[in-house]
Amino acid sequence: MENLTMLLGGFSVVLTMQNILVTLLGAVLGLIVGAMPGIGSLAGVALLLPLTYKFNPTTAIIMLGSLYYANMYGGAFSAILLNIPGDSPAVMTALDGYPMATKRNRPGQALFTSNMSSFIGGLIGMFILTFTGPALANLGLKFGPAEMTALLLVAMTSIGWLVGENPIKGVLLTLVGILIASMGMDTLTGSPRFDFGNMYLLGGIPFTPFVIGTVGFSQVLKLMGERNKKVEANLSQKLTIRGSMLTLHDIKRLLPPAIRSGFLGTFVGVLPGAGATTGSFMGYAMQKAFKSEEELGSGAIEGIAACEAANNAAAAGSFAPLLALGIPGSGTGAVLLGGLMMWGLNPGPLLFTNQPEFCWGLIASLFLANLLTLVIALGIIPFLIKILTVPIKILIPCITVICIVGSYSTSNSMYGVLVMFFSGLFGYILDKNGYSTAPMLLAFVLAPLLESNMRKSFISSHGSLDIFFRKPISAFLILVLFAIILTPVIKFVIRKVRSSTKSV
């Protein structure tokens, strides 16, 4: 109850004309930054940070907080309409969003689904943050290297659900993803690995250009093949808000995955080193375990809802360790933390006690940003879906430019563009031969985390496996892992035994 009073206090800080305007500005900028491939929340916050040095800290963090927040919405736009994820968490949104917009001809509904689930996921995350803030952060602390290793192993098994019809192809691409992720500096000793003597490869393959290439640019190459195909000028729906509304049945399909992912995403956001991207991957993978009306990957509402809700919830969850302990849960969090220091605040375990109006103002501003962004995002749907009526011939050069700009801006160098071109070509070849790139991307995101946590565990246990069973959380997770892996085997054995007894 006390927290609720504090939250209301926070709202009294936020609901001044200046702060509302700043939230609005942050929301609009966040949507734009999010929708632009390559410029994710990290770059957006980093670019705006210097501008805020002269603001008072509360106003500054409100603006950056709402920018970060709105960004999670924006990423889905280009993912759904162009099959180019605007930011890394939206990779999973593209899997179902793009088919729903094009194959099923329901672009408005796809955007509506993504916005609604973002809102729901975010709201769940914020309520959990409000009521359990510091306790939530302490839960995150319980996850040391052994616990993280066990959790990541469980998450890796979800690749099994992503591999599609041909398991061998899926496993192969998972391995390729791990191999690519291991290039660059060794995370523990700092020695170069698979850098082939190249200065650029020393820093590894950057994620954003890699994703823009494999998902977005390969799409361009594919479109080139069908450039002369006529676009069906009449979309089956009207390009208005009303034409984009979800039916009651759609909403019924949307709610369960969005709510589940809201809780899961918040939890993932709190974990050390795992951000919104991991959240949305896990949210999508979890949905595979539940029933979806249409098959995931074919344009299912459930698929969009599961990952969009998870990534927004993770963004909200990542504020818990940041505010309660001064620990950034993601790269963007780290930049915000740097900002706090520049504004003259001391982020750390005393922030909630020393600067309550700042902390609660920030949390209240997240609620406000969530609402404002939803309104803006829904309002622009009719304009956005017009993109789909643009002839492919014109769309191809436009998307190419976006891909190039996006991959250039991640590190301000042509290296990103080169990575994008090559991975685009690679992605195209894979696609032509019936390989799905999702397992590769999932492995690419999770492998570095898994590697560093596993090696940390083994260093501290001197190579002994018992570290995974010493503490209850990791022991439980390892049991879950065994259960997941062994279930099909046991089922198979039981079936064998049964059929053999029958035949006898």
Place this chain on the structure above:
Amino acid sequence: MKKFAIVLAFAVLLAFPVFAAAQAEVAGPASFVPTKNIEWYVTSSPGGGSDIFTRNLMDIMVSDKLVNDQNIVIQYKTDGAGEVGRLLVSNIKAGSQADHTLLTFNSGDLMPMAKNTNNRFENFQPIAHLAVDKHLIFVGEGSAYKNFEEVIAALKAGKNITLAGSKGDDIACHAALIKELGVSEDQFAYIAHDASSGAITAILGNHYDLLICKPAAASQYVEAGKIKPILALSTSRFPGNLSSAPTLKELGYKNVEVPNWRSVVGPKSMSAEAVAYWSDVFKQVSTTDAWTKGYIEKQKLVPEFMDHNVFKAYGTQFQAEYLASIGKDK
């Protein structure tokens, strides 16, 4: 009349450079002032220690009008763990661009650079050394050890200890420490994290025995009672809330310190006039209140100004010693 006007215009145009050149000659060689945007390279991500260091310097330089009212543009070049940005600066050709380029350079940058690439300190023009960060060892609330004597006793009894910290200079610190204590890396293991914040998280969750980090990152947690300093890796104790930690000498060993110095360098090709100018600008910055109180004191650094000549000798020796310590001196 028209012809005359054109001729006059030409004459005036031609006279300008001559006049300007003459002026430059009169003022002598130490007369460099910035005449265009200054590009300042930072090879770490925005928001980190290097970025904050650079932005504090920049703010003072702009507000105290030390850069002839020119703009300073910060360029983040983080490709190849920063090596690409450093290579780029070291390769800038002599000329106006070289005189308008700066690079934030720390010992935490120098060590991986010297270890993993062929780029060396000599490929840069040292400008100014501004401050030094030193390290401490901490224990968390739930740690099995209360002070460093207990840690030493445990090591002697053959127990394994884990130390969590960041990269670069933290790793070098650990290497120097186990050498002095005479224990193996297997027994006193180091667990590297991407940043100090990751190591602190792990210590708060009680996943390792000890934590190594610099004062600025740890200060808040010490104040909140979450971690406790037990050893100062310095030649003297730290001030303020860190003063309870003894130095190694007090415990009967030789002192161990691997300072992380924070400095500014330029391209090797920078002109002597520009070097003198920038070195002087940073000297002026280092004496301002905004610097000593707003940065050095707040971030708990040791102020230590060296001009370009002193810094050149210091940095060269630092690199030679480091290369010798990792067996790469030949």
